[in-house]
Amino acid sequence: MRKPLLTRLLKLRELDRVWCARVQQENLKRLYFLALFGVFLSLSQICLFWLLDATGSAAEARWREISLLVHPVILLLSLLIGGLTLRLRRQDNPSAAVERLSTLTATLILAIGLMLTAFDQLVIQGVTPLVAACSVTALLLYLRPFTALILFSAALIIGLLIIDQLSNSPALKLSSTMNSLTACASGLLVSWILYRNFLREQQLRKVLLRQREILKARTRQLQFQASHDTLTGLFNRREFERLTESELSRVNRHPAPLSLLMLDLDHFKAINDNFGHPAGDAVIRHVARLLGEHTRNCDTIGRLGGEEFIILLPETDLPQAQQTAEKLRGLIEHSSIDIDNGRLQITASIGLACLAPGCQTHLTPLYQAADQALYRAKRGGRNRVEHFYFTPGLDTVPAEAP
Incomplete structure (x- = not known):
């Protein structure tokens, strides 16, 4: 006792x-x-x-x-x-x-x-x-x-x-x-x-x-994981779509220009095949860091999956969006990534869809327009920017955007 x-x-x-x-x-x-x-x-x-x-x-x-x-x-x-x-x-x-x-x-x-x-x-x-x-x-x-x-x-x-x-x-x-x-x-x-x-x-x-506190931290972690990409920390597709729909609702109520960039790395499959998936992951993280450092705080960046990224640019008209897209394309082209076997040079193709002030639409047409513009950039030789411009009265995308 x-x-x-x-x-x-x-x-x-x-x-x-x-x-x-x-x-x-x-x-x-x-x-x-x-x-x-x-x-x-x-x-x-x-x-x-x-x-x-x-x-x-x-x-x-x-x-x-x-x-x-x-x-x-x-x-x-x-x-x-x-x-x-x-x-x-x-x-x-x-x-x-x-x-x-x-x-x-x-x-x-x-x-x-x-x-x-x-x-x-x-x-x-x-x-x-x-x-x-x-x-x-x-x-x-x-x-x-x-x-x-x-x-x-x-x-x-x-x-x-x-x-x-x-x-x-x-x-x-x-x-x-x-x-x-x-x-x-x-x-x-x-x-x-x-x-x-x-x-x-x-x-x-x-x-x-x-x-x-541990539970709160774990909850915040789970919330982050539910809305962000685990490899890059960018918004995942579901969260990006939710934020974009919210921004489009605001633009529909209060007319303002808005642009959407869809970015795809060129020949990314060859990087994985020749240098391995760890090198591919390093490339993805490198590009995500560049996008985060050279866009505005009000811009929304997401990863669609694989080597595809998407960026929402509020209050941005066509000339401003083209300037931003060219700047990002140039940064990626002139950057290099250190890997075990040397240094990698990469390029990216960008499709741009711009919404003129007073033009109302939803995410799907805007997404389709940016996707078709990206397809034209790929077909036109890669490492370039193509665009599609929505004007008032045009709320759908033609089967083959000009």
């Missing part, structure tokens, strides 16, 4: 070290409400004793007078603790000061409970104030186990001395002794359990937060 107990104590100590600041943050909140509770309790007790009938024995009169003196002190202490709490809440890292204030507050609560217990011996010879003080201390403040052990042990010893000196009836003395022992032991046990559970709750919350 020793080893598991020692292991638990060491684990609790480690948790205490890790979560000490969090414990004191929680204590800071509780000290504020505890101060408010102390002000309310002391004021209500002062009013109650003030209105209480003063008739009775001399001991009862003395008890009433002492209570009227003690509760204003409790009021002042509550106001002082509340003021210190408000001051500490404005500091950046008040953990050490909050821990000292928490220990001081717990000490004052137990001391007041012992004082009222001593006064109660004059009339009822009960230990209700000590029981209440132990309950408030254990339930409302998070105390470190060693600190709680010292405070409740000291409260028990002093309480037993008070009962022994001031209680006259042996039966009441025995009852008060057992009640004091039960109150202090229960307070210590409850304080230890709540403190341990709070630390474990913080540890569990940390684990849950970490798992939630």
Whole structure:
């Protein structure tokens, strides 16, 4: 049994070290409400004793007078603790000061409970104030186990001395002794359990937060994989079509020029056959990087599959689109790729479809137009740009685009 107990104590100590600041943050909140509770309790007790009938024995009169003196002190202490709490809440890292204030507050609560217990011996010879003080201390403040052990042990010893000196009836003395022992032991046990559970709750919350972050990251990864090409990081065909349809809807509502480029690498099959698929993948990534670096942020780039790329150019008329297409074609032609067997020179053919302002269409005709323009570029000798221009009233593509 020793080893598991020692292991638990060491684990609790480690948790205490890790979560000490969090414990004191929680204590800071509780000290504020505890101060408010102390002000309310002391004021209500002062009013109650003030209105209480003063008739009775001399001991009862003395008890009433002492209570009227003690509760204003409790009021002042509550106001002082509340003021210190408000001051500490404005500091950046008040953990050490909050821990000292928490220990001081717990000490004052137990001391007041012992004082009222001593006064109660004059009339009822009960230990209700000590029981209440132990309950408030254990339930409302998070105390470190060693600190709680010292405070409740000291409260028990002093309480037993008070009962022994001031209680006259042996039966009441025995009852008060057992009640004091039960109150202090229960307070210590409850304080230890709540403190341990709070630390474990913080540890569990940390684990849950970490798992939630992992889940969020995994979700973002899955969303990225669902909308992007795994080799290049560009949009895949489905996501590109969704974004293009959205842009076309906007253009149909608010007329503006729009262009679509379809790019196909020349003789790509020969690269795979002669140099292997890893070299082909390197070529694909190289071209994707060039397209990403030399287009605008508002442009949308996708990979249709294999060696085919597609680019949406919003707010771009035919001359601008031709200029962009020629620039990309030239960049690809004059770039080279290092592979194991040397350097590769590649070229690309580009088909361009441009939508004039006020011309409404959908993705399919625009896609077909760019595809036919690309076919003409291939048939015309490759490494060139061909275009098709949509004008208002023309929302379909002829069987053989001019």
